[in-house]
Structure formats: C-alpha cells, structure tokens
Amino acid sequence: xxxxxxxxxxxxxxxxxxxxxxxxxxxxxxxxxxxxxxxxxxxxxxxxxxxxxxxxxxxxxxxxxxxxxxxxxxxxxxxxxxxxxxxxxxxxxxxxxxxxxxxxxxxxxxxxxxxxxxxxxxxxxxxxxxxxxxxxxxxxxxxxxxxxxxxxxxxxxxxxxxxxxxxxxxxxxxxxxxxxxxxxxxxxxxxxxxxxxxxxxxxxxxxxxxxxxxxxxxxxxxxxxxxxxxxxxxxxxxxxxxxxxxxxxxxxxxxxxxxxxxxxxxxxxxxxxxxxxxxxxxxxxxxxxxxxxxxxxxxxxxxxxxxxxxx
Numbered sequence: 001x002x003x004x005x006x007x008x009x010x011x012x013x014x015x016x017x018x019x020x021x022x023x024x025x026x027x028x029x030x031x032x033x034x035x036x037x038x039x040x041x042x043x044x045x046x047x048x049x050x051x052x053x054x055x056x057x058x059x060x061x062x063x064x065x066x067x068x069x070x071x072x073x074x075x076x077x078x079x080x081x082x083x084x085x086x087x088x089x090x091x092x093x094x095x096x097x098x099x100x101x102x103x104x105x106x107x108x109x110x111x112x113x114x115x116x117x118x119x120x121x122x123x124x125x126x127x128x129x130x131x132x133x134x135x136x137x138x139x140x141x142x143x144x145x146x147x148x149x150x151x152x153x154x155x156x157x158x159x160x161x162x163x164x165x166x167x168x169x170x171x172x173x174x175x176x177x178x179x180x181x182x183x184x185x186x187x188x189x190x191x192x193x194x195x196x197x198x199x200x201x202x203x204x205x206x207x208x209x210x211x212x213x214x215x216x217x218x219x220x221x222x223x224x225x226x227x228x229x230x231x232x233x234x235x236x237x238x239x240x241x242x243x244x245x246x247x248x249x250x251x252x253x254x255x256x257x258x259x260x261x262x263x264x265x266x267x268x269x270x271x272x273x274x275x276x277x278x279x280x281x282x283x284x285x286x287x288x289x290x291x292x293x294x295x296x297x298x299x300x301x302x303x304x305x306x307x308x309x310x311x
Contacts, residue, residue: 015059023048026098035186039162047091050075060095063109068092076116086115124248125257131155134244135196142207143223147236149197149204150220153179154252156197158259158276160184161230161252167219169205174198191276 027045030036036044054071055063068089075085092110099105126134135152139145154164163181171180177198178190193201208214211225218227234251241250248254263276 019060022099022103023095025102026095029098029102030094037162037184037186040184043087044091044094047088048095050088051092051095060099061105061107064107065109065111065113068109068113072113072115082116089113089115124254125261126246126248126250126254128262130246130248131255131258131262134241134246134250137244139200139203145200145207146204146220147240149200150233151237151240151255152197152200153193154255155259156194157181157191158256158263159191160256161233164252165218165220165228165230165233168217169208169219171219172201172205174202189276 026048027041030041030044031038051060051071054074055067058067072085072089075088076082089110093108096105096108096110100108135148135155139148150164153159157179159179159181160183163183166182167179172193173179177193177195179193180188181191182188204220208219208221211221213225214221216225216227220228220233222228222232237250237252237255241248
C-alpha cells in the first residue's frame, strides 16, 4: 500500500513539475515573442498563481468549465473587484490558448466565462480653467522647468505615466511638432505636441544639457542625472496641484483624462482620440463620450429655461 502511495506521489510530483515548466514557457513566450513588458509578465504570473491556488491539487488539464465558474464565484465572494477577476480570466484564457496551440491541449475551461459586471466609473478630469491654473505659471528653478515640461507634455499629448518616464530626447521632433511614444505591448505611436508643451520642453532641454553628471539617456532626469521614477513624477504633480490651490486629487492619469476629454469636446473625433491615446479598442475611448455628455448636461442645466430649478 505504501509503495502504491509513494508511486502516486511521484506521479503527482512529476505532473506538478511539468505544469510549472509549461507555465514558465508561457511567460517566456509573453516576454520574448509578444514582447510584453516585465511588469505585464509579472501580472500574468500572479494571475496564474491565483488559478493554481484555486485549483489546489487538481491539475490544470483536468479543470472544466464548472470548475472555473466556481473559482470566479469564490473570488467575487471574497470581495475581489470584477475588473481584477476579468483580468485574471484573460490571463487564464491566454495560458490555455498557448497550451492548445503549442502543446496540444484540447480544452479551454475559461472560454465563455465572463467576470461579474462592475459599475463603470468615469475617469476624473480637470476643467480647462483648472488646467490653466495648474500649468500657467513661470518656472523659476531648474526642477520647476523640468516639471513644467513634463506636465505640459502630459496634457498636450495624453501620455501614460510609463510612456513619459520612458522617453528619450531623441523621441522629440520639434520640426514636425510630434513625440514618438512606446506604449503597451511595446507598440510605437506618433503623437502631436502642442506649442506650450514644445516651448516648455525646449526650455528643459537647455537646462538638461547643463547637467555635468548625466547618467541616463532619459528625457526627464532627477538632480543626480538619473532617469526620473514614476513615483517622483506623481509626487511632484501632487505637490504642484496643492501649491496652485487645486483641491481635487491630481495624478498623472488625470492629465491624460483631461487631454482626452477636452480634445473630444472640441473635435468629436473619437477615432483620432483613440489613436492619440494608444487604445487598442474604441470601446476604451468611448468612456470619454460620457464625460463629454456630463459637460453638456451641466451647460444645459445652467442655461435652459425649463431645466432651471425654481427658487
């Protein structure tokens, strides 16, 4: 009996080792073939670990549709946000599709399963007046000149935080008034740069060139000449917003949202905004049409005789 148990344990141990090796190959595929960022690959890895935790001793190739549906229910009952569950499901599907394509697995127990619906919250955006209040001040110090260039570029071109910190001086083209951006999935896009941002960037490059201890090819560097971290950018923006008397929570993505909302209000060109933001799907960009509607609704409520409340 003990010999049978030992044999079963050896088989199980071998199965676990094979499963781990396949997961490792999948993560290598994401990094090397799909060229996803290290951050994204790490996120996939965590989501797959969550699947293994749910499955416990059941091998991945033995999981069925009802098993994954139960996992989703359990995660939702624990209070996990529907967006997080949707992301996990996407990672799990990707793993099974890879195993089917490259390793002959036949079933994908995640197909057809949807995450619980989440209430869609609209992104916060500053008003044009608040953007002016934030950015329209003369920068006196080198660090202030750098910060002004960063935040003007954020608002001018709708960049993600990681895209901004990843820029190099060579990504700027002042002649054509554009910046070359490397976004999600290492995809490159060309985005216009407005005249205020171009002037602020030119002023910063003149200061940056005076650094004698430059240790980075980054466009935005700290006082030690090294690439500026995302955390530092966030803190500098929050500090500037407080200094300018803006009470709302201002973070880099708020400037991206403000860019999208204001361009859409002015142009109504959803496809152009999608292209500039680097969204893979138009549905992601469509959230800004709701922001635009809110803006119009406020104007209506303030101006239309039938909308005004009696006092």
